[in-house]
Amino acid sequence: MHFYEFEAKRILAKHGVAVPKGKLVGSAAEAASAAQELGGDVYVKAQVFGRNRGKAGGIKEASGAADAGKAAAAIIGTEICGAKVDRVLVEEKIAAETLFAINATYDAAAKRPVLVATDAGGKDLDDVNDETPERVKRRHLSLLGPVLPYRSKELAHDLGLSGSGLNRMTGVVTRLAEICRQYDLTHAEVNALALTSDGRLVALDAHMELEAEGRYRQKGIVEELGITDADTRGARAPTEWELEAIRIDEEDPRGLIGPAVDFDGDMGLVIGAGGGSITTFDAVKRLGGNPANYAALGGNPSVDKARRLTKLVLSKPKVNKICVISNVVSNTRADLVARGVIKGVLELGLDPAETITIFRVPGAWEADAAKILKKYNIDYCDRTVSISEAARRAVAKVYGE
Amino acid sequence: MGMFISVETDDTVIRKGNGLAKRLIEVCPVNIFAAGTDANSVAVVEDNVDECTLCDLCTQASPDGVRVVKLYD
Amino acid sequence: MAILLNEDFQFIVQGITGREAVNFTRECLEYGSKIVGGVTPGKGGRDVYGVPVFDTVREITESRRVDGSVITVPLAFAADAAIEAIDAGVKLIVIITEGITRLDAAMIVEYADYHGARVIGPNCLGVMVPNVCRFGSLGGPAVDVRKAFTPGNVGVMSRSGGMTTEICSTLTTNGLGQSTALSIGGDPVIGSTYADLMPLFEADPDTEAVVIYSEPGGSAEAELAKWVEDNNSRLPIIAFVSGRFMDDMPGMSFGHAGTVVNRKEDSPAEKIRRMGAAGIRVADQVGDIPDLVKEALKG
Numbered sequence: 001m002h003f004y005e006f007e008a009k010r011i012l013a014k015h016g017v018a019v020p021k022g023k024l025v026g027s028a029a030e031a032a033s034a035a036q037e038l039g040g041d042v043y044v045k046a047q048v049f050g051r052n053r054g055k056a057g058g059i060k061e062a063s064g065a066a067d068a069g070k071a072a073a074a075i076i077g078t079e080i081c082g083a084k085v086d087r088v089l090v091e092e093k094i095a096a097e098t099l100f101a102i103n104a105t106y107d108a109a110a111k112r113p114v115l116v117a118t119d120a121g122g123k124d125l126d127d128v129n130d131e132t133p134e135r136v137k138r139r140h141l142s143l144l145g146p147v148l149p150y151r152s153k154e155l156a157h158d159l160g161l162s163g164s165g166l167n168r169m170t171g172v173v174t175r176l177a178e179i180c181r182q183y184d185l186t187h188a189e190v191n192a193l194a195l196t197s198d199g200r201l202v203a204l205d206a207h208m209e210l211e212a213e214g215r216y217r218q219k220g221i222v223e224e225l226g227i228t229d230a231d232t233r234g235a236r237a238p239t240e241w242e243l244e245a246i247r248i249d250e251e252d253p254r255g256l257i258g259p260a261v262d263f264d265g266d267m268g269l270v271i272g273a274g275g276g277s278i279t280t281f282d283a284v285k286r287l288g289g290n291p292a293n294y295a296a297l298g299g300n301p302s303v304d305k306a307r308r309l310t311k312l313v314l315s316k317p318k319v320n321k322i323c324v325i326s327n328v329v330s331n332t333r334a335d336l337v338a339r340g341v342i343k344g345v346l347e348l349g350l351d352p353a354e355t356i357t358i359f360r361v362p363g364a365w366e367a368d369a370a371k372i373l374k375k376y377n378i379d380y381c382d383r384t385v386s387i388s389e390a391a392r393r394a395v396a397k398v399y400g401e
Numbered sequence: 402m403g404m405f406i407s408v409e410t411d412d413t414v415i416r417k418g419n420g421l422a423k424r425l426i427e428v429c430p431v432n433i434f435a436a437g438t439d440a441n442s443v444a445v446v447e448d449n450v451d452e453c454t455l456c457d458l459c460t461q462a463s464p465d466g467v468r469v470v471k472l473y474d
Numbered sequence: 475m476a477i478l479l480n481e482d483f484q485f486i487v488q489g490i491t492g493r494e495a496v497n498f499t500r501e502c503l504e505y506g507s508k509i510v511g512g513v514t515p516g517k518g519g520r521d522v523y524g525v526p527v528f529d530t531v532r533e534i535t536e537s538r539r540v541d542g543s544v545i546t547v548p549l550a551f552a553a554d555a556a557i558e559a560i561d562a563g564v565k566l567i568v569i570i571t572e573g574i575t576r577l578d579a580a581m582i583v584e585y586a587d588y589h590g591a592r593v594i595g596p597n598c599l600g601v602m603v604p605n606v607c608r609f610g611s612l613g614g615p616a617v618d619v620r621k622a623f624t625p626g627n628v629g630v631m632s633r634s635g636g637m638t639t640e641i642c643s644t645l646t647t648n649g650l651g652q653s654t655a656l657s658i659g660g661d662p663v664i665g666s667t668y669a670d671l672m673p674l675f676e677a678d679p680d681t682e683a684v685v686i687y688s689e690p691g692g693s694a695e696a697e698l699a700k701w702v703e704d705n706n707s708r709l710p711i712i713a714f715v716s717g718r719f720m721d722d723m724p725g726m727s728f729g730h731a732g733t734v735v736n737r738k739e740d741s742p743a744e745k746i747r748r749m750g751a752a753g754i755r756v757a758d759q760v761g762d763i764p765d766l767v768k769e770a771l772k773g
């Protein structure tokens with residue numbers, strides 16, 4: 001779950017990292033009065049996720065109330081980085097002598113938390129790393145004790161700082177490492193950390209993301225920021241169809257419908273589990289099929305869950321045929337999936353033999369599944385038919401040979 | 402009767418078994434048995450019958466009182 | 475032989491009385507694995523298919539040799555259970571539990587490193603040496619395991635549990651057995667990556683080729699490519715990369731927690747390019763893997 005800039009800055013301020021004075025507003029008039037209050041030059045910044053906000057016209061400089069109002073009016077209501085802007089942050093403009101970027105995150109190769117820093121801030125750290133790798137410094141951290149400030153100090157030293165600048169940077173970096181750890185963040189990044197002429201360090205921009213897996217134990221901060229449960233913060237807002245899939249999944253704890261994702265195509269997919277579903281989706285697309293959805297059915301689903309997912313997929317207006325494909329299953333049962341899918345099709349008054357283009361779920365209880373499928377004249381295959389071959393047959397049936 | 406599975410019970414056998422009705426209700430992982438007209442009988446919950454996992458726990462509890470039939474065999 | 479396991483390997487199951495654990499405990503026993511104890515706090519004294527249940531890991535390690543532990547405890551207890559096993563001297567830990575944060579995963583792995591223990595997972599199904607030992611929940615019922623896994627000389631590593639079985643089954647169908655198959659886990663931070671496990675396969679005289687299943691997200695494939703280049707590996711590697719459709723869907727996650735394209739190196743296209751540059755053969759489809767392995771084995 002991504003945090004908006006204003007939320008990330010609230011967290012920073014709470015932990016003693018300086019941020020510019022600013023106000024979150026939802027209209028041009030409010031933006032004007034916020035600029036008035038702040039005085040001097042301001043920035044008006046769209047509150048959307050995405051790293052190219054500035055380039056996309058989501059950040060404007062303004063001088064005075066009227067100007068700030070105009071800037072806000074030009075941003076609010078437009079679409080930036082794929083999202084409609086409804087709020088902007090009006091902030092005092094701070095002049096930087098040097099811009100740093102600091103990221104507290106994880107290094108999956110080392111399997112340790114890592115601090116990444118550069119004195120070429122204001123840009124994406126990955127880009128700095130591509131262009132001038134020598135200007136990117138790193139320190140790994142241990143999780144077997146508290147965050148040790150000396151690691152931050154070494155990093156500050158590597159960045160060429162000395163005197164009080166070094167000590168201040170040590171403090172900011174240590175805070176950032178602690179924030180990352182305390183709130184189960186995948187990264188706590190200040191991508192523009194200004195060193196001002198009077199020696200202050202101020203976080204001009206920040207990115208933070210709470211790991212989905214950590215949300216259950218981070219209710220405190222989520223509540224403090226006023227984020228509701230309905231606010232899923234996916235890459236885009238969930239569709240009605242996706243919400244229905246989530247409901248089906250939650251109403252019956254037996255088995256799991258992985259993420260169900262709405263697509264625009266006409267080929268319905270009832271596909272199995274993590275890796276198998278991705279592999280199947282790939283195969284369908286590569287063979288020219290146009291999937292109507294992604295949905296991974298796994299974790300030993302009940303007959304009823306398979307039935308409801310089948311009906312949901314077939315409820316999409318363009319879909320009149322589905323394929324049922326999975327990798328070799330271990331705990332999921334092929335026979336229960338077969339029962340559920342057939343039930344769903346029959347309840348819609350459709351012919352299973354026509355509607356189910358192929359059934360390829362080898363593994364646990366496959367012999368029983370085979371008997372069921374045979375009874376309803378459904379085209380089924382065993383493990384000797386690969387996922388891609390099964391997908392090929394399905395695509396051929398949906399779109400004609 | 403479900404679409405795929407049929408579960409039949411013999412009321413007289415189940416009544417004879419001491420606490421058998423209660424045991425059947427307990428063992429079934431998918432709630433196919435519910436309390437019957439009285440404490441010594443069971444009712445088959447037809448809505449759940451197609452969820453039967455063929456685990457045999459009910460037939461082990463009462464080999465003569467319960468019959469689980471695969472309608473696709 | 476194989477890597478990590480052998481005929482004498484004996485292990486415990488933490489969380490043995492859970493619904494899925496009961497299931498795979500029976501399946502492992504049927505397959506001939508040696509499970510010498512289980513742990514569920516508060517349920518000490520019971521047994522699961524003849525395997526004695528204890529309240530603590532230490533009770534078991536004090537009375538018998540424990541080579542490994544499979545952890546399937548609920549999420550909130552997973553880190554504690556892993557540390558308990560490491561402190562009791564267990565050196566090989568498979569963590570099946572799903573949904574562990576990267577913070578906890580990194581902490582467990584760091585602790586294991588300090589104690590000379592190895593972690594497989596989290597969010598994995600475990601390790602399989604066909605006909606020798608099944609350590610975890612790979613493959614389902616024993617009859618299905620025998621259909622999918624056969625002894626041979628191909629090492630398999632997969633970020634997806636289900637695809638571990640799928641790939642082994644495809645190899646088996648085409649007359650190619652496996653030396654050791656590992657489901658390494660689908661999370662962003664895992665205990666043993668491809669590059670971590672390669673030296674073990676490299677040193678195993680019975681492994682002649684390695685097949686990997688990979689997904690979008692992370693840099694594990696780039697590290698593998700680098701390992702291959704740096705170590706002049708004797709083993710041909712055949713990779714299958716799923717999720718090519720995710721190349722144009724940045725920020726969205728499908729299937730496993732680790733599958734998300736945030737940066738260039740996360741994308742399947744870049745992974746294929748990087749591995750190809752290191753001489754790793756990339757299969758377009760799972761069905762192409764056996765032929766590529768046979769070709770590689772011919773030299």
Ligand code: SF4
Binds near residue numbers: 430452455459460
């Ligand atoms: S076989 Fe198992 S699931 Fe089916 S009715 Fe009997 S107890 Fe219930």
